[in-house]
Amino acid sequence: MPKLTSRLGHLASEVKAFVAARATLAPLRALTASAVDLAFPPAADAEHYPSGIPSANWSKIRFLADEGCDMCARPFLGGLHFGRDALCSACAEKPFPFVRGRAACLYDDASRGIILGFKHGDRLDYAPMLVRWLERAGADLWPHADAIVPVPLHVSRLRKRRYNQAAELARPLARKLRRDYLPDMLIRTRATKPQANSPEARWENVRTAFALQPGAKVAGRRIVLVDDVFTTGATLRACARVLLEGGAAQVTVAVLARVVSGNPEL
Numbered sequence: 296m297p298k299l300t301s302r303l304g305h306l307a308s309e310v311k312a313f314v315a316a317r318a319t320l321a322p323l324r325a326l327t328a329s330a331v332d333l334a335f336p337p338a339a340d341a342e343h344y345p346s347g348i349p350s351a352n353w354s355k356i357r358f359l360a361d362e363g364c365d366m367c368a369r370p371f372l373g374g375l376h377f378g379r380d381a382l383c384s385a386c387a388e389k390p391f392p393f394v395r396g397r398a399a400c401l402y403d404d405a406s407r408g409i410i411l412g413f414k415h416g417d418r419l420d421y422a423p424m425l426v427r428w429l430e431r432a433g434a435d436l437w438p439h440a441d442a443i444v445p446v447p448l449h450v451s452r453l454r455k456r457r458y459n460q461a462a463e464l465a466r467p468l469a470r471k472l473r474r475d476y477l478p479d480m481l482i483r484t485r486a487t488k489p490q491a492n493s494p495e496a497r498w499e500n501v502r503t504a505f506a507l508q509p510g511a512k513v514a515g516r517r518i519v520l521v522d523d524v525f526t527t528g529a530t531l532r533a534c535a536r537v538l539l540e541g542g543a544a545q546v547t548v549a550v551l552a553r554v555v556s557g558n559p560e561l
């Protein structure tokens with residue numbers, strides 16, 4: 296039986312690789328990959344990694360489990376574990392408007408290729424695996440969530456990129472967890488510069504860039520905001536603030552990867 300399972304897993308990978316090589320539309324590739332997942336449920340993660348990533352990278356990815364700051368998911372120095380409710384000094388001094396934040400892994404040399412491939416490289420075939428990462432990372436958030444909202448892209452960037460990577464995570468996640476999926480609740484009212492370096496510059500860049508969709512029914516809802524990467528948290532702060540001002544009962548955050556510049560938090 297293990298031999299058969301392995302052969303089925305191999306066959307599924309072959310089908311996905313065949314489609315990935317030929318399908319010109321990213322959404323078509325993702326759709327087919329999901330269909331293959333359905334037809335050949337993965338026996339184990341190891342057999343289910345998408346093709347095209349050096350296998351050595353998988354073992355080096357640092358999954359964050361439940362270590363780190365309860366609010367911004369920044370890991371503590373040396374992987375120390377201070378308990379689920381522990382805050383880092385930055386969050387203790389200046390809390391985010393969201394109450395809790397979870398990140399699946401550290402953004403580093405091992406995970407960068409996967410995250411960037413998913414974000415900019417049309418590797419939507421990574422989505423089923425990344426959704427499982429997010430599901431695990433946010434395990435304690437889902438029981439207290441009514442709805443899942445992806446961080447929106449500005450329409451000009453969406454047109455260029457053709458898909459919103461946060462939505463490609465949030466949609467299957469909401470379906471899997473049977474939560475409301477609300478991709479239109481937030482709108483990006485202006486295009487922001489792709490990168491700004493300092494936390495202050497990032498905040499200035501995004502603080503007025505989001506609004507509630509007119510007529511959005513946010514009042515009383517407990518919302519999980521989903522994005523791919525948490526850098527300074529400026530975007531998530533701006534989105535959470537808009538949701539809370541609109542009457543959301545609670546906002547929490549789940550991201551794929553946490554960027555930690557310099558040393559981890561002491």
Ligand SMILES: [Zn+2]
Pocket residue numbers: 364365366367368369382383384385386387
């Ligand atoms: Zn923190």
